Amino acid sequence: MTPTASWSHYASPRHAMRRFLISCHGAGEQAGLQPPFRQRALPTRGLVYISEGRGTYEEYEPRGLQVPVEGPAVIWLTPGVRHGYGSDARGWSEHWVLFEGEPFAAFETTGLGGRHRPVQKLLRPVEDADAIFRELCVAVAAVGARAEIAASVATQRLLLAILDAADPAEGPAAGATIVDLVTRGATRTLSVAERAAAVGLTARELGDAVRSATGLTVNDLVIEVRIAQAQSLLAETRLDVGQIAAQVGYDDAAYFSRLFRRRTGAAPSAFRRQQARSRFD
Incomplete structure (x- = not known):
């Protein structure tokens, strides 16, 4: 498994950013065996990009589902949905972003982030993921409007890169x-x-x-x-x-x-x- 420096930063974008842009509320990356999440619910959307490794995503009441995860894949997290996820005993490599904003609707029309498909298998690793997360690491840790815009741009680049790595047979491009x-x-x-x-x-x-x-x-x-x-x-x-x-x-x-x-x-x-x-x- 490729070594990854573990880091996490959080932000509180101003209202204008949340309204007009895809606003980034946090980002991070970890590798190896990490404690799993259990019974967590988020106030924002989230995505977890698993580049390598295997594990499980689960939701609790009322759905009570478990979905296997095998990288490369994306776990899509929906606000208010109580969930958990984690790797198997061998660990995995993950990158994550918390975000929200009305412009995400444009990405949803492509098949990304669907509530009814919380785990999306990818055809190949996300291109430039490491570079994008280096940008996010700097932008989310900074303060001010310029940093918030930079984090928004990097988040949208990540979403577009995920779209490029997704299986066309699973999206509107192929019906x-x-x-x-x-x-x-x-x-x-x-x-x-x-x-x-x-x-x-x-x-x-x-x-x-x-x-x-x-x-x-x-x-x-x-x-x-x-x-x-x-x-x-x-x-x-x-x-x-x-x-x-x-x-x-x-x-x-x-x-x-x-x-x-x-x-x-x-x-x-x-x-x-x-x-x-x-x-x-």
Whole structure:
């Protein structure tokens, strides 16, 4: 395993940076056997680039999934999702960045950072990763607007380099992935067999593909997508709960409400108050 100097720096970018740029809130790199993370939830997005080695990524309730990691690969961390990860007994080489910002949506359209695919296998190591992280080490440790912009630029260079190293078959460049296709049709009332037939697979093939990419069953993926869409509708519209339930694929509003609460920890009405009070009350 290639030796790597261990370091970590954190920053608190000003609001304008967070709004208009991809802002970097921290970066670092480690190699060898490190203590694993357990039951951690982040306030920002994050990525962990594993250049060499093997390990496991896991999420806790409600998903309870474990996904193997083998470098080169990227672990995508979603704000608020309780997770853990770590190498096997041989250790691994990792580089990590904490970031946020609306411009990341442009990278998401390419298939990077998907909530339903927390571990992304790469075809090859990320080009210039060491050079980019040297820039991040200097920029994140410094103070001021110029340093924040430099850290933002380096983070975007890293994202672009990850995109270049990713498997084209897993992104929009070669057409939608199987997971993308299931996601797009998630609000339709279909059996697993019908969803499989729609993408030209058997039910078992579809289940294997979805589990390999996301750690979820097909039905759990459908529920995750529906609940995510319902959260957006609750926060951004005045539609009542019954209308939202119907839009995301549930005819029974009471069942939808129970499922929503079980998955998010809050009833739909409570979630709306938390997320949209300033706009609708």
